[in-house]
Amino acid sequence: MKELGDALLRRESFAELVMGNTAIARGMVEAGTKVVTSYPGSPTPEIAAAISAIDHERRPFHFEFCVNEKVAVEVAYGAAVSGLPSAVFFKSVGLNVASDTFVQLNHMDIPGGMVVIVGDDPGAHSSQNEQDNRHLARMSYTPVLEPGSPSEAYRFYLEAASLAKRNRMAVMLRLTTHVCHGKERVSFAGLSDTPPVEAEVFRGDGGSHIPIGVMVAKMKKRALERLASAGEFAGERGLHRLVNSGNPRRGVITAGLPFYSLLDAVSRSEEKPDILKLAMVNPVDRSLVADFLRKHEEVLVLEELDDFMEQAVKAAAFQERIDVIIRGKEATEDWIGEHTPGRVRGILHRIWPDMTVLPPEPAVSHEAPPRFPQMCPGCGHRSAFHAIGKALRENDVTVADIGCHTLGFLPPYRIGRLLMSMGASTGIAQGISLAGGKGTAVAFLGDSTFFHAGIPGVVNGLFNRHRFALIVMDNGTTAMTGHQDHPGSGRNFNGPSERIPIRQVLEGLGVTDIAEVDTYSQSALTEAVRKALEAPGCSVVIAKHPCMLKFTREQRRKPGFVPRHVEIDQGKCTLIRECMEEFGCPSFTRDQGGDKVMVNPDLCIGDGSCIQTCPSKAIAPEQRKEGSR
Ligand SMILES: Cc1ncc(C[n+]2csc(CCOP(=O)(O)OP(=O)(O)O)c2C)c(N)n1
Numbered sequence: 314m315k316e317l318g319d320a321l322l323r324r325e326s327f328a329e330l331v332m333g334n335t336a337i338a339r340g341m342v343e344a345g346t347k348v349v350t351s352y353p354g355s356p357t358p359e360i361a362a363a364i365s366a367i368d369h370e371r372r373p374f375h376f377e378f379c380v381n382e383k384v385a386v387e388v389a390y391g392a393a394v395s396g397l398p399s400a401v402f403f404k405s406v407g408l409n410v411a412s413d414t415f416v417q418l419n420h421m422d423i424p425g426g427m428v429v430i431v432g433d434d435p436g437a438h439s440s441q442n443e444q445d446n447r448h449l450a451r452m453s454y455t456p457v458l459e460p461g462s463p464s465e466a467y468r469f470y471l472e473a474a475s476l477a478k479r480n481r482m483a484v485m486l487r488l489t490t491h492v493c494h495g496k497e498r499v500s501f502a503g504l505s506d507t508p509p510v511e512a513e514v515f516r517g518d519g520g521s522h523i524p525i526g527v528m529v530a531k532m533k534k535r536a537l538e539r540l541a542s543a544g545e546f547a548g549e550r551g552l553h554r555l556v557n558s559g560n561p562r563r564g565v566i567t568a569g570l571p572f573y574s575l576l577d578a579v580s581r582s583e584e585k586p587d588i589l590k591l592a593m594v595n596p597v598d599r600s601l602v603a604d605f606l607r608k609h610e611e612v613l614v615l616e617e618l619d620d621f622m623e624q625a626v627k628a629a630a631f632q633e634r635i636d637v638i639i640r641g642k643e644a645t646e647d648w649i650g651e652h653t654p655g656r657v658r659g660i661l662h663r664i665w666p667d668m669t670v671l672p673p674e675p676a677v678s679h680e681a682p683p684r685f686p687q688m689c690p691g692c693g694h695r696s697a698f699h700a701i702g703k704a705l706r707e708n709d710v711t712v713a714d715i716g717c718h719t720l721g722f723l724p725p726y727r728i729g730r731l732l733m734s735m736g737a738s739t740g741i742a743q744g745i746s747l748a749g750g751k752g753t754a755v756a757f758l759g760d761s762t763f764f765h766a767g768i769p770g771v772v773n774g775l776f777n778r779h780r781f782a783l784i785v786m787d788n789g790t791t792a793m794t795g796h797q798d799h800p801g802s803g804r805n806f807n808g809p810s811e812r813i814p815i816r817q818v819l820e821g822l823g824v825t826d827i828a829e830v831d832t833y834s835q836s837a838l839t840e841a842v843r844k845a846l847e848a849p850g851c852s853v854v855i856a857k858h859p860c861m862l863k864f865t866r867e868q869r870r871k872p873g874f875v876p877r878h879v880e881i882d883q884g885k886c887t888l889i890r891e892c893m894e895e896f897g898c899p900s901f902t903r904d905q906g907g908d909k910v911m912v913n914p915d916l917c918i919g920d921g922s923c924i925q926t927c928p929s930k931a932i933a934p935e936q937r938k939e940g941s942r
Contacts, residue, residue, distance in 0.1 A: 318366035322373070326503040333463035333493045336501075337402075337430065337486075338363035340470030342373055345507050346400050347425070348392035349376045350385040352765065353794035354404025355439035356493035357432040361797070361806070369807055378797050378806050381765040382407035386414045386429070390483075393425035394522070395515040398478055400470075402430035404439075406734065408446050410766065416453040418483040419539065420524050420532040425510075426477030428470065429455070430486045435617040436651040438490050441715070441734060443649065445618040450485045450595050454536040456543035457485045457595040458552070461569040463497040469552070469592065476546050480539045487594070489570055489617065491651070544596040552592035553601060558585040563665065564609035566602065566626055568594050571615050571652035578658040578670045586613070586668075597625035603633040611638040613664060615645075617652045640664055685723050690900045691865065691920035693788055693832040693858025694718045698726035699896050699926060700835035701784065701856070704842035708752030710745050714738040714767075716759030717793045717860075718786040725897045729757060736766025743770070743779035753846045754781045761791035761799040763815055768822075774851045775823055782845040783853045785815055788860040796863045819853055826852035833858055833922045865918050877919025878935040881910055885931035896926040 320329060321339050331339075337360050341349060351361055364376050375392075379385035382403045389399040401411075408415060408431055418427065434440040450457045458473050460466040466488060473484040517523075524532055547553055556576075563586040567575055572590045579585045589605045591597065606612055606629065614623040623641035630637055642648055645660045652660075654671075661670045688695045698721045705711065705728070713719050713729025714737065722729040733741060742756035758767045763785055774781055791797040798804045803812035819827055826848050828841035838856060845852040868874055879900075890910060893901045900917035901910055924932045 333466040334359035335363040336467035344474035347397035348399040356490040382411040393427040400428040427483040459569040547593035554590040556588040567615040574654040574657040577654040691861035697832035697856040700838035712738040739770025760787040787857040829855040878917040880935040887929040
């Protein structure tokens with residue numbers, strides 16, 4: 314960590330093998346960014362991990378995780394309107410949460426400039442959809458730079474920051490999962506001695522920052538002018554790339570990661586298409602595109618997800634009256650997933666079968682057996698689901714939310730029939746309760762999500778007097794995205810902070826029926842949930858247990874740490890297998906013959922949450938043998 318922190322601050326130029334996300338953190342240092350904010354979400358949290366490698370006192374900018382993406386954009390904007398260059402980063406669907414503020418940004422005058430880094434997720438590796446945020450950028454007059462590699466992520470961040478400052482606007486840096494997580498040897502420039510940026514306390518001038526009435530039209534006009542000027546920027550800075558193979562027949566217009574997949578696909582072709590790789594994908598540089606179209610008989614627009622560039626390319630051809638065949642999504646039928654090299658080969662085979670590209674995705678000879686994602690051994694959520702399942706009745710409807718506890722929908726628990734987006738469970742449960750079923754609608758919320766977007770749903774339930782039960786799955790951290798702190802943890806990114814207890818928030822809102830139970834106390838939790846299901850209005854159970862992955866990692870770092878396990882007394886085991894089949898801890902396995910239940914010591918953390926699940930009392934803490942540690 315120390316080495317990484319030192320590298321990120323190194324004054325001289327250097328080259329290092331890094332992830333795209335790490336390269337961006339160095340870009341922030343080089344660009345003189347002063348305020349950076351975020352809410353965690355894959356594929357971007359490693360930007361924060363890199364920032365955390367720089368000691369707080371030496372960090373040249375302020376960083377904070379905010380309570381959600383909207384607030385993160387607002388904090389960054391407040392700094393940038395005061396003259397401080399700022400940046401904000403989050404995952405694809407984070408832009409939905411931020412959008413009320415985000416769509417407004419480029420109506421505003423932003424002297425410091427702002428970079429909005431969005432991690433889109435073609436392939437939905439870690440998101441509930443594949444949304445293509447170029448649309449939201451277009452809707453909000455936001456220029457978009459799209460890198461395709463870690464080196465480009467670094468370079469384009471610097472360019473985005475400089476454009477944002479020059480045009481006093483917000484610029485989007487659109488990343489995708491493997492640009493964030495891919496590694497490459499990146500050449501970093503040295504740090505220049507730029508004069509320190511002085512913040513000016515923002516005063517405004519009585520109207521020019523207030524989008525009301527006639528001001529809106531003026532602001533929109535300015536946004537359009539700034540966007541047009543941004544559209545020329547990538548060309549002026551030489552960011553677009555033309556790979557000219559002298560092929561008058563075929564060309565490809567592409568951007569981002571698909572460009573590299575394309576290079577791979579045609580690496581051994583005799584006939585290679587000419588390639589125009591756009592660095593700025595909104596707005597598309599019409600004259601550059603038109604020029605390329607004029608030089609080819611047929612042009613493929615190769616892009617992941619939606620036909621965003623394709624529409625712009627077709628519009629350019631139409632307006633400039635260019636006689637060219639444009640192949641896009643109709644031909645490729647490729648609206649879903651990532652443009653991996655194999656996928657791009659497949660596309661080329663389909664549309665240009667005579668071109669000798671590498672064979673499409675090689676057939677996989679032996680598929681890995683399907684395996685469900687699992688909660689970790691010792692996870693408090695498992696213990697909670699095991700206990701809650703005993704309280705639920707046939708007609709109760711459970712609504713899941715986003716986090717590690719989403720996995721409760723899987724067998725053996727099967728709790729959570731519906732999943733939408735962060736914090737949506739409470740409102741959905743209230744709507745479901747309006748259908749008047751015989752059971753109770755039960756919403757689940759993680760603790761980070763409670764603060765992020767959960768509170769308004771609870772308020773609505775109270776305000777509109779809905780009957781629903783809420784179970785807050787409180788593990789003290791934002792577990793799913795890598796254990797970031799949240800307002801209930803008593804720490805923020807930079808040190809200790811006042812803990813905001815969920816119970817007190819609920820009490821403050823007027824919830825009177827609240828039970829707080831450690832999830833390892835399974836019968837107490839079952840009882841608390843039973844009562845909540847019978848309650849007449851809004852009742853809440855806070856099902857608490859610290860995240861055991863975080864806890865165990867911390868323990869392992871301590872000197873003298875001794876691993877603990879449970880063991881099975883084979884004499885007592887009656888093979889009911891509740892530990893495996895209903896509790897579902899992955900530490901339990903069968904022996905070779907398939908009869909005996911065994912404990913896998915590589916997985917078991919000795920938490921003992923399983924002990925109470927065994928009706929035969931066959932599970933116990935492992936007895937240490939003489940001489941063992
Ligand atoms: C709008 C949005 N922002 C960020 C994320 C990424 N994300 C997935 S789950 C999650 C929160 C998990 O924390 P918590 O609610 O405490 O549940 P836990 O994983 O700890 O069980 C986040 C931030 C997302 N899915 N949607």
